[in-house]
Amino acid sequence: MVRNEQWVLGYILHSRPFRDTSLIVDVLTGEYGRVSLLYKGVKSSKNKSNRARLLQPFQPLEFLWQGDRELKTGKKVEPKAAGFYLTGAALYSAMYLNELLMRLLYKEDPHPVVFSQYQQSLERLSLLERDQMPDIEVVLRTFELTLLGELGYELCLDRDAALNIIEPGVNYCYDPELGFDPAIKRIDPRLSQQHFSGEQLLAIAEQQWDLPGAREAAKRLLRLALAPHLGDKPLESRQLFRRIQHS
16 A cells, blocks of 8 residues: 655656546656556636646656555646657657556556666657657667566576577577577578577677667567567557558
C-alpha cells in the first residue's frame, strides 16, 4: 500500500475518463512505481483550476495524493519543469515507451533505474526536434534493454544457453526461454528472425550501435525478448506508427 503525504515527481503514462467530469491517470514515479490516481471534477465546467490541462504526458509533474487503495485520490498536481516537446517519430516513440511501461510494470512496484532511464529517453527524443539527432533506434533499444534487466529478464548476451562464451564467428538461434543456441546446422530460413551472429550479440552487449548490423539485430532481438511478456495483444502505438508511415 502506498500513502503519499508529500509531493512526488512523476510522469503521466495514460489517462482515461471517469464518469463525466473526472480522470483516472496512471503515473510513473521513482519512489512508488506506477500509481493510479483519480482526479475528481477536473473536467467540470465549474472547475476553474488548470489541473485538467496539466494532466498530460511527457512533462515532469509533482503529485500529491491520499488513500491506501489501489486507486488513490489525487489532491493536487503542479508542474515541475517545462514538458518535453515531441512530434512525429519522437512522439510515437515516447508513446511506445509509455505503453511498454503500462503493460509490463506492476502497480506500486518501484524501479528507480527505469524511472531515470525514462526521463533520459524523453530528453534524448526531444533533441530530435532541435536537429541534434541521437538515433531514435538507439534510444528505444537502450530503454528496452534497461527495462528487461530491471524486471528480472536481462538478456545474457555474452554466454550461450550452455554458458559457453559467445564467439564472434558463430551464428546463434535465440529462444526467449532458453537463450542462445549455436546454429551448428544449416540455418532454417523459417527461423531467420531468430538467428544472430556472435558479432551482433557482442555489439549489442557493449551497445556499440555503430557496428554494421547491430541496430537491426537489436530491434529483432528485443522484439523477440519482449513478446512473451507483452502477450498476444498488439501494441497500439506500434500499429498507429505503421498507419502514419503508410498514409
